[in-house]
Amino acid sequence: MLPLMSYFNWASPHQIVKNLNKHTVVDLIRFTPGGISRVELAERMDLSRAAMTTIVNDLIDGKVIREAESRNSQTGRPPINLEINPSRGFVAGIDMGASHLSLLLANFGAQVIDEVEIPFTVADGPETGIAQANKLLVELLKKNSLDPGQMSAIGIGVPGPIESEAGVVFAPPIMPGWNNYPIQASLETTWNMPVSLNNDSELGAIGEWAYGAGRGENFLAYIKVGTGIGSGLLLNGQIYRGATGSAGEIGHLTIEENGPLCECGNAGCLEALAGGRAIARQAQDAIRKGQRTLLSSLGPIEEITARDVASAARRGDLVSQQIISRAGNYLGIALAGLVNLFNPRTIVIGGGVAQVGDLFLQPIRDAVARRSLQASARTVKINTAILRRRSSAMGAVVQALSIALHQIAERKEVR
Amino acid sequence: MLPLMSYFNWASPHQIVKNLNKHTVVDLIRFTPGGISRVELAERMDLSRAAMTTIVNDLIDGKVIREAESRNSQTGRPPINLEINPSRGFVAGIDMGASHLSLLLANFGAQVIDEVEIPFTVADGPETGIAQANKLLVELLKKNSLDPGQMSAIGIGVPGPIESEAGVVFAPPIMPGWNNYPIQASLETTWNMPVSLNNDSELGAIGEWAYGAGRGENFLAYIKVGTGIGSGLLLNGQIYRGATGSAGEIGHLTIEENGPLCECGNAGCLEALAGGRAIARQAQDAIRKGQRTLLSSLGPIEEITARDVASAARRGDLVSQQIISRAGNYLGIALAGLVNLFNPRTIVIGGGVAQVGDLFLQPIRDAVARRSLQASARTVKINTAILRRRSSAMGAVVQALSIALHQIAERKEVR
């Protein structure tokens, strides 16, 4: 069957970008677990083996990819696996959160060389924030005796909606002062290399898709439970942003019509019931009411965070467990809606609270099973992020590599 | 910017189907309002004018398209509009509902030649249902002095989830007995031509996208309010079916946790609150309670339908208007969730109840504005289906034409 109107929406595909098949080969090599050979590539892409030889040897000449070990086969000449040439260069992945800034340094094979994370206040504004990120990257490079010239691209994720053409964030609720600030352009000027600016939840989805709990799943939702609650959607294998770039706002689904007020102005949003701030507040209330909990011993009540609650829950604190479990139930109610509408194959739960594991996951799974249609609920898998705190930063690395690799693959000569 | 992982997911594009550019040209001609010329095609597809001449003349030779009138231009040689050759053949579009069966006969220019609609009971099972459809089509052809040999393809929509490879419906709640029945194969054998089987809500989205209220909108949700409530989603310009084909099940979002029981087994589903059956039941209850309403004069209480309520509401009946408005509010609550998650540009409301107009639309718009994030709510347009009862059947015609046109475009010679 023909996919509907696909012709209409694709620009002439050999023109979307030149050498489309070359790019396809690069990405198949990047993301096929266990490696892939020339003949397998040819079969997968429906090209002749001869054509594949030309394409692959071209990429090898450009030092984008290289031959790896031959796999042992049952019979016949063993296939030669192809892999990205890891020593072709480096990229950086930056994950900017509301209260943390983390940074990965990776080679072209997407292997993490080094990483660093610092406390951070995104509300301090763009100049301060970007300066901090720059400084951190300079230090990390120096520590690894690397020259900025050896880097090829930077990926960065921020907790707000992106205007991707312009390279800015657009009316971000939790990034005051950043509206329309030229984040991408600023980094590109400073570092003199291409920069990919993305939403942090989208990057989480990409990271977990590429190397995590949703590896290769083409219908994937990544839920980031942090200060706020956001999601990154991978539909038909592509990031889905919606008509104006604000798709996936699961945090502002109304769950309880008369629930607590949310920063967005509505009442009873998921975020106001199960987000990091809500979890912290519930814990503080519990202490004030005099409930017996490990949390009371942590110092000033106002400074108790969702992370404290999560870690207390893991150590067996009943009050904390109850708070986490209730948050899980709320999230599950929202996810039931998402499951009915999107019918994803996999949902990956990331962010600090998710690391608690089954204490959080089980109420989610229960609520989804109870409140969504069997057809979709039966097939959906709900799991914790494998890359843990690194999901988004890893997604940023993937995006940086996408730019770097495809830019190099365009060129004929070795630079 | 490069679209993420697009390379990975596309098979080698020139292989998705041969002569991709030829097909793109056909669809651009089909769906560009106001017509399109060779040069405009070349620009839109990023091809040279010379290449476009070859492609277009090839299609003209194959009698797939033809030259239309020249448009008047400001200056220079006026462009020659291209159009699908309407007299190249005919197609049929079938819309099978729970309680009606309708049929459109259209030429290759998608102009409706004739149509017919009969009452129908899908629950009578596939043999009966398909026999009825066949008979109806035979009669319609005879009435228009057409030979089956002049038809090129059939599109059919049914109210259940589709396994599109297999051409069957899969566990359809309101099509008892149809599970896995080879609908597509049966029609293909009987008529000896290709058949496209689709979900009726999807077809509604396609119909309204092509010739209706969502013309050309690439982020479109079509909501069908009939006996049940379903939706068809067009995301990034492509029909979205989800991982297992059951995406868009908006009718089974939980709206009131302790609401009325739904056929799906859960409680408080949208469908149980605002679907056709729910509307009829509320009207019946109102009469039994002795409320003053035009509906009381319509004969046996049990036979009052949602359509009766809708038409009474249009004529000013307050009780009916209240019921419709309440249903609109419930639908709006569900749509607020859809807007937050999908961020569509347009929502088209179809089905019988929607024809009431603002009485139904306004509470929907209010609820969406109240309960979804500003970023998405501000930009979404919510309108009634322009094609009215024909949305789905027209979508079936579009699908049939897709098969027919692209099949012919493949061939070199005129058949």
Add this chain to the structure above:
DNA sequence: AAAATATTGTTAGATTTCTTGACAAACAGA
């Protein structure tokens, strides 16, 4: 150890599809 078999990867020439750049065609206005 040699031969048979199977599978991967390469080579050379033909084919298809697109590009470039020149040119013909069709209209408006001076």
Add this chain to the structure above:
DNA sequence: TCTGTTTGTCAAGAAATCTAACAATATTTT
């Protein structure tokens, strides 16, 4: 009638892929 402008066509050449034969490298069989 001439000029300017835009559409559409033609011919030669370039790029990418195909076909079909062949070389390379392993296992299995004789």
